[in-house]
Amino acid sequence: MKNLTTQLCVAALTTAFATEAMATEWNVSLWGKRRAFTEHVHKLAELVEEKTDGEFTMNISYGGLSKNTENLDGISIFAFEMAQFCAGYHPDKNRAITVLELPFMGVNTLEEEVAVAQAVYDNPAVAKEMEQWGARLLMPTPMPQYNLVGTGEPRDTLASFDGMRVRATGGIGRAFEAVGAVPTSMTASEVYQAMEAGVIDTASFAQHAHLSFGTINEADWWTANLNPGTVNCPVVVNIDAYEALSDAEREALESSVEPAIAHYLDNYGELLARWDSVLDEKGVQKVMISDEELAKFKETAGDPIHTAWIEEMAAQGLPAQELYDLVQDTLAETRASN
Template identity: 80%
Template structure:
């Protein structure tokens, strides 16, 4: 073998070794790229930078799994990372549904991040996620949900009676408590449900009303109903995480706070221009009176909290502890 041939063989072997050492993760999300997924894109960018391209992520919008099946996909190793919402399958992620209780008192996205990550770090959550071979990585913080609707605006609690609303988790329970009829169609199905008249109203955070087009069907939007929000973690497959090199694992873990900060900044810009969006689309901004809000909280706040604590405790979860953790974290966050 001459020198040129030896050099070519060596270069080829080095190329194969480099390719073999590279790590590529598949990430399952849904819908389209939007404020709700920007932290995942930022995370992928940061990880690739910190590992000089040795660790990359392929983010797929619906190509790997349906949104209600992402946790199942993680459990069998169909992909390495995924986003899901607790309300899509509360029986599979009971512990974190504490974060979807209505009227918890969370007021800002920073508070939502704090309470979510505090709950994610609780051993009961880790144990439950481990049953799906999943590990919590970060939250996808969303502001309080509000509803868009068609027809005459509804500003009094009595007008919610019989109202068909797309709402999941604790928000759905809250509306049910005041006589509304919740349906848990996925976010991707919400526009069609509204357009076809299957629902009268849709409860979403602002970015979702934009991304899924429900704002385009709306005649009005509640500015201050704020019944709660949905909790949507990003999880990783435990086996895939354990197989990362020390450098790759450090790059991933250290990038989470940066990715969350980027998300908060990006979402903040969306919130700043929300009133402009309403004006552009000729959507009426409805303010619910303090009296009506107080009625809503009385019916759908503490009674639902107490029922959740009793139900989850009966199932063997440290429900009171998780609930108290949320309240303590909120108090600490505001103290800081």
Template identity: 75%
Template structure:
């Protein structure tokens, strides 16, 4: 894997010298296909090019540069300049931001997800950890709460989730483990195959991913209100590449973040409005979990946050401070 990435880096540098071009060209490594999850990356590429009259361009690659779980490695060695990754793919490499993947944090909308991500990304401990990978946090990829799709009898009680094989990462996976389920963290692009082949019984995704990766096409039911949490997937840039930008290029990049996030939110909002229509079209049953069962699930998952705080504190991170920062930010933003 690392040899492939290094070859890509060498090829990119060689091409740059061969053309002798003065324009700045970046490559951004994402995966899957263009979808709601990548709209802010597409938008920032568009805005940066507009603001610099085409002198600074960002080429968005869907899987052609790296595998999803290897994007942070690629950033660390400069194989590409920008990348998206999800914290749950390699929790040991980005321990601090996994606070945002803890279950049942109380985030109720995408705007709150942006607010808590921005607050955590700005914390010195988080930035220092990212520097170890030569990575600078640029913006988040806000996603709504995850829910399950599955086939056969709906898993609508904690008892029925016992033994359930579920595609779930990070804190969501730990929450399901707490009720006896068996989580697996296959990349999102492999979730359909895992469900189709019977490797997993259910898949936990945000709505856009159920559409993009086809798991909704395998489903007979969907949980509308389980809402155990979500994953956190930052967009990062290589620090050396960022530092090499001119002042004008850096301004074009930084000033485009908020507009790109707003574009993402607007696009995702339209998708959520269509979601019920999609379920009806595909004849997928909308399952509502009872308040009593939700309470059981939350109770079972409650120790996970305390365990995370202890574990991360033992590793030298200001875990309690990060957790409190999330709660404070939610309180300030309407939670």
């Protein structure tokens, strides 16, 4: 009887250890706090856990694993399995996807943003560049066109942008620089304090970030239609972690991407629908830029920056024209299908 009891105990322990060994747990590095910008990550985690009966889970951390500007580095050394980052934080490390951050590319909706981002992510040259960081692009974080909030008198002409101190990264920063503004690429979490202290006059964000990082609380005005561009902030996974998944786990992850993005779009749509009421509540003036000024801005900071990017990236060995054309062609196809 004693031997039987011992055997049963050993069997139970073996089963327990095997079950524990089979479970997969990923650490996910985000920043700030839970907001519209991260809703697809939470939905992805929820769906994956459901599909695997709790055997594949994700621990989502906001700043506890890495600084936002170091998330790609963390992926490269396998410090965590999944992360979100923005291309403008380190354009030299992710040159190919910066095509999605060029100003005045003509993307008008979040659905169009998803389409062009996924097309670029699927390009072999893009995947190859990410591989050097041990990263696999999993899904985009579609964001609307960035617009300014600012203090003092509204800036509604190109002339008024001259000397303007603006928080802007990537291609948006280059666009403002082209018309005489002084861009700085400080991280999102630093922007409110910079506005409060008068270090910057304006901040360029999507709507969710103006809310989440408090810049709307310092603002006197907001540009409703400047729309110079947006930033690209993919969610990536460590390649070794991805390849270590079982077939079932990998299928659960991949099949959850589309519904996670759909959830994100629904959630963000609700924010956009109530944005005017947010402005009224905060006492922020809605500023409309004239068509004439918008045309001048695009002429100065659109095509010239596109041409310069293509030449610069091609000189570095990237298929720059191919990537640029891919965005334009995908945009046209997406609109035709709608």
